[in-house]
Amino acid sequence: VGIVSNARQATRAAVIAEITAEARRQLAAQGAAALSLRAVARSLGMASSAIYRYVASRDELLTILIVEAYEALGAHVEAAAAAAAAAEAPAVQQWHAVCHAVRAWALQHPQEYGLLFGAPVPGYHAPETTVAPASRVTRVLAGVLLTAYQSGQLKPARPVPVSPAVTADARHLAKQMGITDLSDSLVRALACGLVTWAQLFGQINFEVFGRYEGLVQDTEALFEHAVTLIAVLLGFDPPTAPAS
Amino acid sequence: VGIVSNARQATRAAVIAEITAEARRQLAAQGAAALSLRAVARSLGMASSAIYRYVASRDELLTILIVEAYEALGAHVEAAAAAAAAAEAPAVQQWHAVCHAVRAWALQHPQEYGLLFGAPVPGYHAPETTVAPASRVTRVLAGVLLTAYQSGQLKPARPVPVSPAVTADARHLAKQMGITDLSDSLVRALACGLVTWAQLFGQINFEVFGRYEGLVQDTEALFEHAVTLIAVLLGFDPPTAPAS
DNA sequence: TGTACATCAGTGAACGCGCGTTCACTGATGTAC
DNA sequence: TGTACATCAGTGAACGCGCGTTCACTGATGTAC
Secondary structure, three states: OOOHHHHHHHHHHHHHHHHHHHHHHHHHHHOHHHOOHHHHHHHHOOOHHHHHHOOOOHHHHHHHHHHHHHHHHHHHHHHHHHHHHHOOOOHHHHHHHHHHHHHHHHHHOHHHHHHHHOOOOOOOOOOHHHHHHHHHHHHHHHHHHHHHHHOOOOOOOOOOOOOHHHHHHHHHHHHHOOOOOOOHHHHHHHHHHHHHHHHHHHHHHHHHOOOOOOOOOOHHHHHHHHHHHHHHHHOOOOOOOOOO | OOOHHHHHHHHHHHHHHHHHHHHHHHHHHHOHHHOOHHHHHHHHOOOHHHHHHOOOOHHHHHHHHHHHHHHHHHHHHHHHHHHHHHOOOOHHHHHHHHHHHHHHHHHHOHHHHHHHHOOOOOOOOOOHHHHHHHHHHHHHHHHHHHHHHHOOOOOOOOOOOOOHHHHHHHHHHHHHOOOOOOOHHHHHHHHHHHHHHHHHHHHHHHHHOOOOOOOOOOHHHHHHHHHHHHHHHHOOOOOOOOOO
16 A cells, blocks of 8 residues: 555556557457467466466456557547538548448458457457447447538438337437437438448448459449448538549 | 269268358357367267368358358348249349348358358458359349349439549449440449448347447338438439338 | 389378366455444 | 555466367278289
């Protein structure tokens, strides 16, 4: 409880940081399945048993990596959103900015992205600790759309009817987000948002997981097109001039 | 080369079938990463070395499983398309039918689906053998849209401008598919198709990989909504009556 | 039909590897008087 | 400031496990005369 024990805690935190950094390196190099505590210890020049002073188990290390990845992605996308907002860009451009930010991070960290958005690691079940960090990106995406909606720049273009079951889920979701306005148009917007959320990550999945390989050369241009199409679906005004 | 050697070949084929069946069972139970030749041999009551009379390596077994999964999914979706076509359903309904068929198969075989559409297995690179089976589903999806397009039931609703890079890729793709009509509207349709292709699987990914867990109760209803939205994006007439 | 030979399925032991995790132990670092 | 004690980082050996793959070998099954 003394002053110096803070020093101990500091070095302790530093070692944990080294461990997670090395683990992240191995994750990036060989994927989550190949991640091993022994290999991390070896790279750090310490006995394999020493790791257990800092990390309870392999699963806990995986959880740490997942949380860190969510936070990194969240911070990256938040920064992009903040920059676009600071430049007072129109809402559509803000939407494009955050989408491209997600994609850029995913392409730079394919294995971490796969850990977050690929098939779940078998035998591992994510604890509740990961829920909050995971919602960070989602919050940014929803925030951009919500302010666009509130500023009138986003209006449901084609009122596609929503089934009762989807309406119920949308209402439930609105309550969770603390939204009191439960108008039909907002329900539609939420349902549309849920779908476009999956569409955005579907687009990135195809690119990161190599499903466009050999079919599409300029995947960035296609992504830009996809984001534009999704924007139209969301209710942004469609572009008229040819895209760059 | 004799008659009876066919009998040998037949029993040989039967054993291979048993091996792949058991491998598929283990894949379904514990995922691709946990698949092991020894475990398969154990379950079949044979020595671990005996497997090598039938399968060259673990990677080859994985390849076989991938090809089989692609074929199974392809056959499933083809059957759904054929049934919808035989019933002379309107093109939108055929589109819905094939989408729901993909989803149904994915939910019934989540691990196999993950093997095909999740993050690639690290250290494994799919040989060219998998390309043809993989294109089977895609061909069905493209076929449904193409006939809808040709019968006039599908017309690009909002002509969203397509960038030169995407146009080039679309043209290239059209040539690969043996399509000679390279009109602007077809280029737009192809670009849109590429995007909706990823969107469809993105939607299924979110459901199979559990990303909607705790957020959406009725995932089937949401999927139905997603397919409808994608249909609108593709250029089908939007539904007017409330969805079921 | 019977016999000598070739083919092939299947065995069991072994090689060499890596893994997660535990445990008794050694030193160093900090704490309290 | 100095000393006795407690805390904690880090070690090395070990347990028990499973894996992919190879290899010399045994029998059974088919083949050719």
